[in-house]
Amino acid sequence: xxxxxxxxxxxxxxxxxxxxxxxxxxxxxxxxxxxxxxxxxxxxxxxxxxxxxxxxxxxxxxxxxxxxxxxxxxxxxxxxxxxxxxxxxxxxxxxxxxxxxxxxxxxxxxxxxxxxxxxxxxxxxxxxxxxxxxxxxxxxxxxxxxxxxxxxxxxxxxxxxxxxxxxxxxxxxxxxxxxxxxxxxxxxxxxxxxxxxxxxxxxxxxxxxxxxxxxxxxxxxxxxxxxxxxxxxxxxxxxxxxxxxxxxxxxxxxxxxxxxxxxxxxxxxxxxxxxxxxxxxxxxxxxxxxxxxxxxxxxxxxxxxxxxxxxxxxxxxxxxxxxxxxxxxxxxxxxxxxxxxxxxxxxxxxxxxxxxxxxxxxxxxxxxxxxxxxxxxxxxxxxxxxxxxxxxxxxxxxxxxxxxxxxxxxxxxxxxxxxxxxxxxxxxxxxxxxxxxxxxxxxxxxxxxxxxxxxxxxxx
Amino acid sequence: xxxxxxxxxxxxxxxxxxxxxxxxxxxxxxxxxxxxxxxxxxxxxxxxxxxxxxxxxxxxxxxxxxxxxxxxxxxxxxxxxxxxxxxxxxxxxxxxxxxxxxxxxxxxxxxxxxxxxxxxxxxxxxxxxxxxxxxxxxxxxxxxxxxxxxxxxxxxxxxxxxxxxxxxxxxxxxxxxxxxx
Numbered sequence: 001x002x003x004x005x006x007x008x009x010x011x012x013x014x015x016x017x018x019x020x021x022x023x024x025x026x027x028x029x030x031x032x033x034x035x036x037x038x039x040x041x042x043x044x045x046x047x048x049x050x051x052x053x054x055x056x057x058x059x060x061x062x063x064x065x066x067x068x069x070x071x072x073x074x075x076x077x078x079x080x081x082x083x084x085x086x087x088x089x090x091x092x093x094x095x096x097x098x099x100x101x102x103x104x105x106x107x108x109x110x111x112x113x114x115x116x117x118x119x120x121x122x123x124x125x126x127x128x129x130x131x132x133x134x135x136x137x138x139x140x141x142x143x144x145x146x147x148x149x150x151x152x153x154x155x156x157x158x159x160x161x162x163x164x165x166x167x168x169x170x171x172x173x174x175x176x177x178x179x180x181x182x183x184x185x186x187x188x189x190x191x192x193x194x195x196x197x198x199x200x201x202x203x204x205x206x207x208x209x210x211x212x213x214x215x216x217x218x219x220x221x222x223x224x225x226x227x228x229x230x231x232x233x234x235x236x237x238x239x240x241x242x243x244x245x246x247x248x249x250x251x252x253x254x255x256x257x258x259x260x261x262x263x264x265x266x267x268x269x270x271x272x273x274x275x276x277x278x279x280x281x282x283x284x285x286x287x288x289x290x291x292x293x294x295x296x297x298x299x300x301x302x303x304x305x306x307x308x309x310x311x312x313x314x315x316x317x318x319x320x321x322x323x324x325x326x327x328x329x330x331x332x333x334x335x336x337x338x339x340x341x342x343x344x345x346x347x348x349x350x351x352x353x354x355x356x357x358x359x360x361x362x363x364x365x366x367x368x369x370x371x372x373x374x375x376x377x378x379x380x381x382x383x384x385x386x387x388x389x390x391x392x393x394x395x396x397x398x399x400x401x402x403x404x405x406x407x408x409x410x411x412x413x414x415x416x417x418x419x420x421x422x423x424x425x426x427x428x429x430x431x432x433x434x435x436x437x438x439x440x441x442x443x444x445x446x447x448x449x450x451x452x453x454x455x456x457x458x459x460x
Numbered sequence: 461x462x463x464x465x466x467x468x469x470x471x472x473x474x475x476x477x478x479x480x481x482x483x484x485x486x487x488x489x490x491x492x493x494x495x496x497x498x499x500x501x502x503x504x505x506x507x508x509x510x511x512x513x514x515x516x517x518x519x520x521x522x523x524x525x526x527x528x529x530x531x532x533x534x535x536x537x538x539x540x541x542x543x544x545x546x547x548x549x550x551x552x553x554x555x556x557x558x559x560x561x562x563x564x565x566x567x568x569x570x571x572x573x574x575x576x577x578x579x580x581x582x583x584x585x586x587x588x589x590x591x592x593x594x595x596x597x598x599x600x601x602x603x604x605x606x607x608x609x610x611x612x613x614x615x616x617x618x619x620x621x622x623x624x625x626x627x628x629x630x631x632x633x634x635x636x637x638x639x640x641x
Contacts, residue, residue, distance in 0.1 A: 048491035057597040
């Protein structure tokens, strides 16, 4: 390849059109050659002055037609006023908020939003909105942001994402998949546990509100910083990493819940009421028992590699204060939460089944001891139809449900009416699988969850 | 010398006045040395915070610009160190130091260049001003401008390069006569 003349290399460098090798060669030449250095500084200073004068350039299109003469005076005055304003903002920012508050120029565009519902976002959420620094809170759907440098980030509800600048985001909770082309390499995502720096890839990050992050590299390579002991690590294509699981997996001591009389004659009974309880188990029992976990995690896979990721949840309600024989209607309410495991884009719309335990002796399961083998009413393969019966099915679309799910069926009410011991237990399983072992594990708030609604049985 | 403790309001005002006077210059300096705008903005922000924190130790009689430049250069070098593990880093110590020294050497001329530039911008035809607004105000890359203006990337690059050439010639012409007192 022929070397372009020096001037052209400088111009190309300013527009980011040189390859890293060409850039390194130009830099070496600038260090070595005084004339080239002078030419470089001339060009780069002009380019940098335009960047530094950015705010005043907006007025350029409204400026009167070119007139060689007497235009000079106004500019400096306007500029002076503008920069006084900028300074006042600067000092106010330093004084009030410290870092990170005064560059709100757009850095990304919201290019796609499928069936999205948003909450508490301080950024615009209409499609084609230009986004500066700020927070997006997606409660339902899947949305895609395109950054100016070409990186695209797809967020899957429920997710809260803070945009810090064009190269840097913070995933507060939820899941995202980032695709980063060459000019945006170095694009970084922070989670509460770690920092993921792109080295040219497509990768996913997911993090739960209780601090548990998972990274999966679909293509290329990423670097993970901020690992325990300040370590960092490179992760290649097809590889994944979990951080924080186990250490922060124990939820709060559950506050004792109340049985509540609601409008329309409903009685709401949470798992946190009386002798109620909830938990989940995972095949292989890694980290077990999970009875006190703030999340009830549910997953099914038909993929051989993912066999040990199978998870089922169990919830027990204390209905001893309710005349179950007279129940006309019944509803089970579950509150989906980010699990910190897997990606919604890798699972189809997911179907779940709820099984009621017909063998009432199994209602006595223990949160502190339950493991995969002692998960009530189940064999290794699935719910045991000699001891449990299917009472309902429900779906969660890709991109989430946008808040608590209400499950109702005649079979559910019928099952409640047959209760004889004042305890009702359901096992919740996912029936649909995934296309990749990094598919989403669904999660619902348990009674130990700090903010979510515990599983609740509503009867009337 | 007044030995009274510094008055915080007075300090704030003094800092504001100096920063206001040199703000654009400082930004130009950082943008000259750091090509990625997001990095430059982070560095500039950190530098201003650092300057504000250490302003009490700044000797009012001395050269604010030299003091600010030193802090900004340190920020750039620190930033580079934290980025070192990253491949394709566009920041190289030797290169930064060489270019920074060249800017220092020609500080006076360069400063007048920035002023002249503002006059030259207004002499551009409207179509060219629009390209400048896209590139520098909206911070669009060459590819984005290509899409907006239905040109090829190469054509946009050539156009930008030509506009910058015109501006540079204009700036040099403006500076040829005796500077405005």
